[in-house]
Amino acid sequence: MIEAVFQDHLTFLAFAITATLVAGIVAYLMAARRIDRAHAGFYGLWASSTIGPIALTTWGGSGILSFRCTINPSVTEVFTTTQGQLNILLFVPFGLFAVLATRRPLFGIAVGVLFTSTVEAAQATLPFVTRLCDTGDLVTNTVGIFLGASTGVIICHKFRYGTPLTPVMVRRTAIVGIATSLLIASTWITVIDPERAVVPAETPTASAHQVQELNLALSGAFGATYEVEEANFHNNIDGPSTLNAPLPGGFVELTWPDKEKLTVHFTPTSQGEGTYAYWIPGVSRPVRTADDAEQVATLFAKRQTPWGLRDSKVKVWPIDEKQDLGWVVEYRRWRGKLLMPMRLDILIEPSGRMTDLIARRVDDPKSLPQIKIGEEAAWKRFDAKHNLKPSDATRERPVYLVERHGDEWRIHWRLAARVGGISLSGTVDATTGEVRNAVQTPVGDQTPVVEEIPG
Structure with missing residues (x-):
């Protein structure tokens, strides 16, 4: 992800670094008023490790709200991809400094999981973010937080410094966290449309x-x-x-x-x-x-x-x-x-x-079959194939073209019509009148095919 976002975007990179440094300095100065400077440094680093992922995971969206999130059934596969590995590295600092700053491992992990859950929900629902939401990212981000937090626990046991976050602050944060969790859950239930990712079947390798x-x-x-x-x-x-x-x-x-x-x-x-x-x-x-x-x-x-x-x-x-x-x-x-x-x-x-x-790249066929079926005759065969009355459908402009059928170039009428929310299509052989590839699809499920649009 880091490589993908940084490429050709030096202005954004400069902004992200500046925002990260400023957030860290401000958090450090605020914490240093209440605790010793060494301990306050971890709060500054925690703030920086929060701003960095926010910048990287919310910037550069498409501007198109999808309200969708991909459910990735292959949990282990995400760890083998470059993006998954970079996501882990991106969130390790958050988990590490959350524990070092608060000296409360479970608190740091809980905040981290809530943080990455909020990021994924925002990617699918906020108009100024509009990036791709994927449960694979949620898994790798969470693993990064756990790895960072585990390292933080080891450091806390070896080095004694400062005092843990007060119970009062823990309770206040818990209240905010519960409210945020409920908001995320309601968003998933009412707004986000989960889409299960299709795991590709194994295919033969080319020679x-x-x-x-x-x-x-x-x-x-x-x-x-x-x-x-x-x-x-x-x-x-x-x-x-x-x-x-x-x-x-x-x-x-x-x-x-x-x-x-x-x-x-x-x-x-x-x-x-x-x-x-x-x-x-x-x-x-x-x-x-x-x-x-x-x-x-x-x-x-x-x-x-x-x-x-x-x-x-x-x-x-x-x-x-x-x-x-x-x-x-x-x-x-x-x-x-x-x-x-x-x-x-x-x-x-x-x-x-x-x-x-x-x-x-195809040369124009030198010889073609004789044309026996005109446009109106083609439409009659099309209507008969789809059990249509001409008055029931809205016809689209026909395409008169050469297509290969088997090993032979033949002339066809490519026809399409719409009845309510259903799109009907098919090709009619201009020599034999045979209707091929007759298909009915919901209008919303149609995938535009560039090469099939007449020029």
């Missing part, structure tokens, strides 16, 4: 040759910036198989064995989990308009994917109409009104960095 081909595809798009040492192979019975591997803050996927489509995704900076989006050397710059985004994407494409610009038309549209999350720049080739299979989509965030790349 050395497949990893080499994946790296060749990566280098073609990003030069020497990214290289993977191993990848997973997913054998898809219904479509092309894929190779995929994690990248810093994202992933890469390549269809196999055709190596036709490369998909790369990086965590957007707006999500507040660090800066991972790809900075295009010599090209990226802050973008404010769709034209700015198009210029950045086109310069990248000229350098890395010039095949996507040849005879293509470009369209730019915002990722979100209400929030400034960036733009989708898509390049498509057309034969009259017929959309060819080539795809090039580049997502540029306001910082000018790239968050997504979908590159499908």
Whole structure:
């Protein structure tokens, strides 16, 4: 987490260090009025170890309130990740200095657990925080507090200094703690929507040759910036198989064995989990308009994917109409009104960095089947498949395109309609009239697929 937050944010780093030092000095001066200076120093360090985690775990949010918290069922796995280990180190000082300052181990641990619980709840519910809430973080933070407190207990037994926190202060703090605990509990019950994390199933490892081909595809798009040492192979019975591997803050996927489509995704900076989006050397710059985004994407494409610009038309549209999350720049080739299979989509965030790349390098088919099904006939077959009356549904604009069916390129009508809160979709073969991939999904459950949007 520390590395992710600090990267490219020197101003924040300076602010966090300053705030931490100031909090420590103020706490020390206040404590030194009542107790000896050596003991007061631990109160100052405790204050500093409180401000540091607050700054790191609440700064740089996405600005989007999710009111969700991920429930991580794999308790032990979080300790094997870099973020989990850094979280432990981040909260060790809190537990240590809480015990050294108060000389009450159970009190220090209780305050620490309440502290990290408050932080996680705030990440999911406060508009000026809006970071990702995860029970895995809660577990690692708590372990860090226990480790620090255990070290503090050993030190307290070996060195005698000062006096423990008075019973009166303990009782007052307990009252505040109980009230805070009730507030957190009520927030979880009434506001936060828990989401169970899906533990990925074990997948076959890609061969050395497949990893080499994946790296060749990566280098073609990003030069020497990214290289993977191993990848997973997913054998898809219904479509092309894929190779995929994690990248810093994202992933890469390549269809196999055709190596036709490369998909790369990086965590957007707006999500507040660090800066991972790809900075295009010599090209990226802050973008404010769709034209700015198009210029950045086109310069990248000229350098890395010039095949996507040849005879293509470009369209730019915002990722979100209400929030400034960036733009989708898509390049498509057309034969009259017929959309060819080539795809090039580049997502540029306001910082000018790239968050997504979908590159499908396919030559236009030279021969295609005869068209026998027009638009109205396609809609009739679509309605029949979904048991619809035309008056019942709101139709969306059809997409007339070339898609591969089996080993053959065929012309299809991709259709979609909405009935109340249900979205209906499907493709109609423009030669045979066969309806394929007929799906009904709740509108709220739809996941936008960039490459399926006509240009």
